[in-house]
Amino acid sequence: MTSEITAAPDVRSATHETLEDYTLRFAPRSYRRWSTGVVAVSALGGIAYLADFAIGANIGISYGTTNALWGIAVFAVVIFATGFPLAYYAARYNLDLDLITRGSGFGYYGSVVSNVIFASFTFIFFALEGSIMAQGLNLGLGMPLWLGYAVSTILIFPLVIYGMKVLATLQVWTTPLWLVLMVAPFVYLLFSHPESVGAFFDYQGDSDSTNLGSIMLAAGVCLSLIAQIAEQIDYLRFMPPKTPSNARRWWLAMITAGPGWVFFGAIKQAVGLFLAVYLIANLSDGAGIANQPVHQFLEIYEDIVPHAAALTLAVVLVVISQIKINVTNAYSGSLAWTNSYTRVTRHYPGRLVFLAFNLAVALVLMEANMFDFLNTILGFYANCGMAWVVVVASDIVFNKYLLGLSPKQPEFRRGMLYAVNPVGFGSMLLAAGISIIVFFGGFGETVKPYSPLVAIGLALVLPPVFAVATKGRYYLRRTDDGIDLPMYDEYGNPSGAVLTCHVCQQDYERPDMAACFTHDAHVCSLCLSTDKVGDHVLPAQT
Structure with a gap:
């Protein structure tokens, strides 16, 4: 006893x-008392972030419009294809991605590594979004950046304490205003300055030509967002049961708020690049601020309304957007850290402890000015994120449904799973490790831009290879739970x-x-x- x-x-x-x-x-x-629509809107509210605008601007400035757009297209296809099976499992079986990962080739303790990868994603992107919010507060209120970083962090804590019940309300009620503030400037620019469309497509950035290497480098930065599907899943796990009466609504909500998030993200990246090109072409100091979303929107608002009103609208947009995404980053991070810690130590300290921990790490990153080396951070992180997500997707599609070597229904309970399963765990380590070596030029400069392809290719192929080699024996420690x-x-x-x-x-x-x-x-x-x-x-x- x-x-x-x-x-x-x-x-x-x-x-x-x-x-x-x-x-x-x-x-x-x-x-799970929410309708499919409420769950979907809540999940999509988490992608209100403005980092997409910064990412689109950065890859466009580095690689030119054509390379950037092709990179964004690669990103969208990969994210949708890998996110679909994960989102389906989450909505169907009401599990977060860590619980799905356990039974999809990683084992009870093996998935701790992938959980740490995801937890890192949440504080990296919290820091990125918090930096953007601090830029808005600095521009609108004259608040020093260091203080803006602290305010953007502390503000989030009370909003995340009560989990899904508060987050669903916040996301649903703020979405209409956010949509109007974000879409209006872009539509205005298209109609008032139609010549900006031609300038956008002609923009070469720092690249001399359209080439596969530049496309893959751009795609690699975008693919750092692959772990976003885990945050979508933290909402999708609250989907109501799928029945014949709600099947159509259920599928629509799952697809739209699950893998479908990437289409909204891709559009925002393209718009961020469009706005950056406009600023570079029309402002003397445009190149210096073109990758900062708050300035992107401020300059367009000033064409529509007086400066004071434009500044107010830009700051409101930034604050709403960053709160919507950072409550999700903080929430998901607290779940991921708590889950990992509890499994390793067999002690449950409470989610709020790791909520505070996640926010503290994000604040340190912000104070270190991580916004200045964004491309390098995201490009490196993408290799780890892609290896994890694609391995889980591969296990579900190939090993569960096509080969039948992995149990079709997910399992997450201690005692039912082996501690570590080499199928997923080994595949992820190999895919991430080799692609990171490629990313840092370990196999030469020629193949360096293709590290995303290496990560995706290995993560896709290795799980069925390992499953066949092990005959699927390391998935279930038991088949009967008594x-x-x-x-x-x-x-x-x-x-x-x-x-x-x-x-x-x-x-x-x-x-x-x-x-x-x-x-x-x-x-x-x-x-x-x-x-x-x-x-x-x-x-x-x-």
Whole structure:
């Protein structure tokens, strides 16, 4: 009974779901009360960020319009293709990407590495978005950048404390104003300065010609956003059950808010480049501010309204956009860090501890002025993010559905999975490691621009190769969880049947439970995660 005593305090903290928001387990039916439309709008609210405008401007200035647009197109195709199976699994089985990753070739502890990659993504992009917000506050209020960084960080903390319930309301209510403020300047520019379209397509940037190397370098920067699908999934896991009556709405919401986010992102990148080219061509100091979204919008607003009003509109747009995305960055980061820490230490400190940690790391990056070396950071990070996401997508498509070597239904509970599965874990390490060597010129300057292709190609091919080589034996440690109740209902949705955990005395739905090894009772996945002795964990099945 030792682990009963040690696990209970951690689990009592984790079951305060108003704050913890199902950090370590699947989202149960009893909590998923939102419609498909609300979930989709909430998920898409998280892509309101202005970093796309900066990314589009940066790659355009470096590689020219044509190379940048082709790079953006490559980015969109890769993101949609890899994001589709992940988003489907999240919405169908109500799991975040870490829980999906565990059963998709990584193992119970193996997915900790991918979780750290994602957590790093959240504070890198929080810092990027916070820097943009600080630029807006500096321009509009004269606030020093260092103070703007602190304000943009501290402001987010109280908004993220209560998880999905507050975030859904925030995203839904701020989206209409954000759309008007963002779209109006671009539409105005197209109609009032039609000559800017020709100048946009003629822009060469620092590149002399259109070539595959420049296209792939541009695509590599954009593909750093590949881990955004994990943030979309943090919302999609709250989708209602898919039934014949809501199937069309369910698919539309899943596709639009899941892999479909990339089309909105690609459009914003192209618009960011368009605005940058306009500033470079029409302002004497345009080149110095062309990659800063707050200046991009301010200059266009000033063509429409007086300076004071234009400044107000630009600052409002920046603040709304950055709050919408950074609540998502902070929220998802807190989930990822907590999940990893709890698995490794078997201690649950609470999501809010890692919310504070994630924000602190982001603030340090902002104060270090990471905005000045954005392309290098994103280009390097893209290799890690692509290796992880593409490996999971490959395992779902090839190993689960085509080869049948990976269990089709996801599994995430301790005791049911091996600690590490070489199929996904090994594939990710090889794909990321080799592509990073390519990125830094380890195989010569000629192939250096193609590190994204190396990461994608290896991550796509290696999982089925490893699965065939191992005959899929390292996916499931057990196939029977000891509970004689169906896991799924008649429509294939996770069952809503409720069982009581004998350790923490809390009620959980069927997919969260397993039989206890030492007692004739049930134990929840939370208590399994925090069981320091391991006497509740089922043994390997022979």
